[in-house]
Amino acid sequence: MKIIVLGGDGFCGWPTALHLSRSGHDITIVDNFSHRQIDILLELSSLTPIQPLSTRIKVWEQLTGNKIGFSFLDLANDYDKLVQLLVEQKPDAIVHFAEQRSAPYSMKTPSTKRYTVNNNVNATHNLLCALVEADIDAHVVHLGTMGVYGYGWLGNAPIPEGYIKVKVETPEGEIDREILHPANPGSIYHMSKTIDQLIFAFYAKNDQIRVTDLHQGIVWGTQTPETELDERLINRFDYDGDYGTVLNRFLMQAAMSHPLTVHGSGGQTRAFIHIRDTVRCIELALLNPPQKGEKPTIFNQVTEVYKVIDLATLIAKKTGAEIMHYPNPRLEADANDLKVKNDQFKALGLKPTTLSQGLLSEVEEIARKYVDRVDKSKIPARSLWRSLRTNQGSGMPAVGRRKNAAGVKRVKHNNRKIMLKGKP
Amino acid sequence: MKIIVLGGDGFCGWPTALHLSRSGHDITIVDNFSHRQIDILLELSSLTPIQPLSTRIKVWEQLTGNKIGFSFLDLANDYDKLVQLLVEQKPDAIVHFAEQRSAPYSMKTPSTKRYTVNNNVNATHNLLCALVEADIDAHVVHLGTMGVYGYGWLGNAPIPEGYIKVKVETPEGEIDREILHPANPGSIYHMSKTIDQLIFAFYAKNDQIRVTDLHQGIVWGTQTPETELDERLINRFDYDGDYGTVLNRFLMQAAMSHPLTVHGSGGQTRAFIHIRDTVRCIELALLNPPQKGEKPTIFNQVTEVYKVIDLATLIAKKTGAEIMHYPNPRLEADANDLKVKNDQFKALGLKPTTLSQGLLSEVEEIARKYVDRVDKSKIPARSLWRSLRTNQGSGMPAVGRRKNAAGVKRVKHNNRKIMLKGKP
Numbered sequence: 050m051k052i053i054v055l056g057g058d059g060f061c062g063w064p065t066a067l068h069l070s071r072s073g074h075d076i077t078i079v080d081n082f083s084h085r086q087i088d089i090l091l092e093l094s095s096l097t098p099i100q101p102l103s104t105r106i107k108v109w110e111q112l113t114g115n116k117i118g119f120s121f122l123d124l125a126n127d128y129d130k131l132v133q134l135l136v137e138q139k140p141d142a143i144v145h146f147a148e149q150r151s152a153p154y155s156m157k158t159p160s161t162k163r164y165t166v167n168n169n170v171n172a173t174h175n176l177l178c179a180l181v182e183a184d185i186d187a188h189v190v191h192l193g194t195m196g197v198y199g200y201g202w203l204g205n206a207p208i209p210e211g212y213i214k215v216k217v218e219t220p221e222g223e224i225d226r227e228i229l230h231p232a233n234p235g236s237i238y239h240m241s242k243t244i245d246q247l248i249f250a251f252y253a254k255n256d257q258i259r260v261t262d263l264h265q266g267i268v269w270g271t272q273t274p275e276t277e278l279d280e281r282l283i284n285r286f287d288y289d290g291d292y293g294t295v296l297n298r299f300l301m302q303a304a305m306s307h308p309l310t311v312h313g314s315g316g317q318t319r320a321f322i323h324i325r326d327t328v329r330c331i332e333l334a335l336l337n338p339p340q341k342g343e344k345p346t347i348f349n350q351v352t353e354v355y356k357v358i359d360l361a362t363l364i365a366k367k368t369g370a371e372i373m374h375y376p377n378p379r380l381e382a383d384a385n386d387l388k389v390k391n392d393q394f395k396a397l398g399l400k401p402t403t404l405s406q407g408l409l410s411e412v413e414e415i416a417r418k419y420v421d422r423v424d425k426s427k428i429p430a431r432s433l434w435r436s437l438r439t440n441q442g443s444g445m446p447a448v449g450r451r452k453n454a455a456g457v458k459r460v461k462h463n464n465r466k467i468m469l470k471g472k473p
Numbered sequence: 474m475k476i477i478v479l480g481g482d483g484f485c486g487w488p489t490a491l492h493l494s495r496s497g498h499d500i501t502i503v504d505n506f507s508h509r510q511i512d513i514l515l516e517l518s519s520l521t522p523i524q525p526l527s528t529r530i531k532v533w534e535q536l537t538g539n540k541i542g543f544s545f546l547d548l549a550n551d552y553d554k555l556v557q558l559l560v561e562q563k564p565d566a567i568v569h570f571a572e573q574r575s576a577p578y579s580m581k582t583p584s585t586k587r588y589t590v591n592n593n594v595n596a597t598h599n600l601l602c603a604l605v606e607a608d609i610d611a612h613v614v615h616l617g618t619m620g621v622y623g624y625g626w627l628g629n630a631p632i633p634e635g636y637i638k639v640k641v642e643t644p645e646g647e648i649d650r651e652i653l654h655p656a657n658p659g660s661i662y663h664m665s666k667t668i669d670q671l672i673f674a675f676y677a678k679n680d681q682i683r684v685t686d687l688h689q690g691i692v693w694g695t696q697t698p699e700t701e702l703d704e705r706l707i708n709r710f711d712y713d714g715d716y717g718t719v720l721n722r723f724l725m726q727a728a729m730s731h732p733l734t735v736h737g738s739g740g741q742t743r744a745f746i747h748i749r750d751t752v753r754c755i756e757l758a759l760l761n762p763p764q765k766g767e768k769p770t771i772f773n774q775v776t777e778v779y780k781v782i783d784l785a786t787l788i789a790k791k792t793g794a795e796i797m798h799y800p801n802p803r804l805e806a807d808a809n810d811l812k813v814k815n816d817q818f819k820a821l822g823l824k825p826t827t828l829s830q831g832l833l834s835e836v837e838e839i840a841r842k843y844v845d846r847v848d849k850s851k852i853p854a855r856s857l858w859r860s861l862r863t864n865q866g867s868g869m870p871a872v873g874r875r876k877n878a879a880g881v882k883r884v885k886h887n888n889r890k891i892m893l894k895g896k897p
Contacts, residue, residue: 159603159605163595167591170590171591179583182583203641205643206641214642215652217638219627220631226639226655234671244668247667255858
């Protein structure tokens with residue numbers, strides 16, 4: 050297949066591009082290096098020494114003989130260039146990772162909120178609009194998020210794959226309907242992905258665009274068999290408070306002999322998937338497109354669920370790290386249960402990498418190996434979900450937290466200073 | 474109340490600003506004159522001789538002594554100016570009309586699709602983001618559309634006001650939930666308003682912004698008691714295929730002794746409201762805000778439902794016009810029933826202006842009075858919902874229609890030419 054990977058320089062995009070290239074597909078990467086640029090602005094860098102994309106592509110060709118194309122293009126802004134690319138390439142499929150993908154970053158400032166909405170919504174809409182204009186019948190495989198569902202909306206029932214059957218009372222009796230699972234986003238980032246769903250549904254109906262939306266859990270792990278072939282192919286590892294997922298931050302902290310920082314009680318249950326399984330799932334989705342005129346296919350791209358505290362305990366046991374609790378900057382339940390259906394990928398033969406198998410090698414081969422590259426000041430999460438106004442009288446600690454040397458947090462709340470001690 | 478009217482130079486915005494000013498509120502209009510600019514690009518103009526906004530505001534002050542403020546500001550692009558305005562004005566409420574509001578225009582070209590999404594989504598998101606940044610607890614009253622619901626999703630049951638109760642089967646038994654009515658938009662424009670709903674829901678939950686979303690039907694009528702005070706205060710009347718609603722186009726055709734052009738059988742049932750009732754509904758919504766922390770309040774802002782063919786027949790009877798059927802450029806059912814709940818406005822005391830009362834004065838006082846200003850070439854609807862690709866094999870006529878002198882349409886379909894005769 051001829052496949053364009055939008056955002057192909059990123060954490061999921063790069064290993065996906067390599068995996069698909071190795072499987073024999075003809076790959077073109079599109080990227081505007083937005084994450085590398087955000088890294089510069091936030092004074093961050095990947096723990097792993099990622100190489101410039103041109104080096105990555107050259108090394109890949111030297112090792113495998115496979116060429117990967119590249120087009121520098123800002124999907125949200127370079128619409129005409131996008132149309133031209135589609136007309137020239139006539140892709141069979143497009144994998145769409147080209148969105149700002151950090152929830153904390155999306156809540157950081159008015160500017161990052163607005164960037165996330167503008168970039169993500171226009172990127173998705175431009176892609177679909179361009180496919181119609183260029184008259185290209187390519188299958189769009191999009192990386193969604195489990196966060197579109199929120200947590201606990203169905204009580205303890207497992208989260209279905211995208212759609213849900215409901216009954217509605219009407220004057221003429223009860224009727225059955227299948228609907229998109231109601232949107233319950235917890236951040237501007239997650240909201241942008243619920244917006245994507247509406248855009249996909251419209252273009253699938255009006256223009257018969259074929260779309261698969263993959264609602265992915267939290268990705269962990271760094272390497273895939275392809276990125277391991279040469280250190281110059283290494284994948285990103287983000288450990289900072291904005292782009293580092295909870296697991297990566299724990300791994301980093303463990304490698305540094307820093308206590309694992311758990312937000313709240315750690316009773317939040319989250320869904321996980323290893324990056325190796327991400328790239329396999331994307332290939333499975335590419336091989337199983339919906340028919341023209343069908344509504345978007347939705348898969349839940351997750352393999353395991355864990356409570357954050359259990360994850361911390363697992364890592365603590367394997368590494369000897371301590372655990373410390375901090376106030377949660379997010380507006381979310383302190384504890385929740387979570388069951389997720391992932392029957393479709395299981396039926397397609399996915400054999401997952403589990404956390405209990407893979408964690409230790411992550412600590413040893415990534416976190417400990419590159420620990421000298423770490424900037425410790427970047428580990429705490431700093432973005433706040435709540436505006437000051439929302440907090441007035443809510444009793445919730447809010448803006449202005451800083452940590453002193455003893456690991457004790459000072460939290461400024463409505464002009465009063467509160468000392469919160471990290472609980473063991 | 475101190476009220477900012479975003480889009481206050483437009484068809485709904487201008488009479489709303491005047492009505493609220495007359496009721497004693499302190500009004501500031503924000504506008505970027507986007508509709509006047511689109512008029513220039515499409516070579517259109519309002520049938521009625523609308524004056525520049527500065528003239529309108531001056532005349533209003535001369536007649537009533539009431540000052541109306543104005544800020545030229547592009548909501549989707551001038552974010553910093555918006556924040557500054559909010560900080561200076563500290564409004565109690567904001568009426569948000571500042572969106573591209575034509576469904577046919579939103580389907581016209583890739584550029585108009587992209588403009589509609591970019592403008593409408595960023596306008597709404599910027600407003601909410603700015604309210605949080607400026608820490609202003611203003612009630613946002615937004616003009617939505619009945620088109621978010623689509624038609625017939627609930628069968629013959631009346632469309633509820635925004636939310637719908639559903640039952641969901643789970644392994645632990647049936648559970649009851651209240652959800653936003655599922656989105657079923659029929660155009661990019663309508664899709665943008667379903668996106669607005671997700672943005673409102675998020676900011677209401679995360680930042681306790683108070684929002685009322687008014688799902689309006691098709692507005693008819695031109696004048697309100699305030700715009701009638703002086704011809705220089707006259708409201709817009711759009712009769713073109715993009716911005717003219719079905720009723721305005723019929724009125725214009727009747728005034729010109731042109732047959733009334735009905736798309737398809739005319740069995741489409743639509744919801745209507747007079748502009749006089751629009752401005753009253755907005756005032757009622759302003760006087761009845763939701764509480765902080767509540768989900769957005771949704772009203773259905775409609776007063777009557779009519780089948781398009783019955784509307785044409787009503788006008789034909791009153792004016793002696795003929796009726797002619799044309800192929801429908803929209804992707805929609807040829808006929809549907811429609812019942813709409815509007816209990817909330819009725820409970821608040823709205824006494825509607827009905828079509829059977831008001832139509833004739835519209836024909837005489839607006840359409841016939843200004844008939845010499847009409848550009849006949851602008852009356853047919855030209856935007857097409859379907860891409861060529863979607864039509865292949867569907868048997869639906871598509872791109873390239875033109876009318877010859879005899880009122881017979883040539884429709885180019887998959888490179889074959891088909892002659893469709895206008896049915897009487």
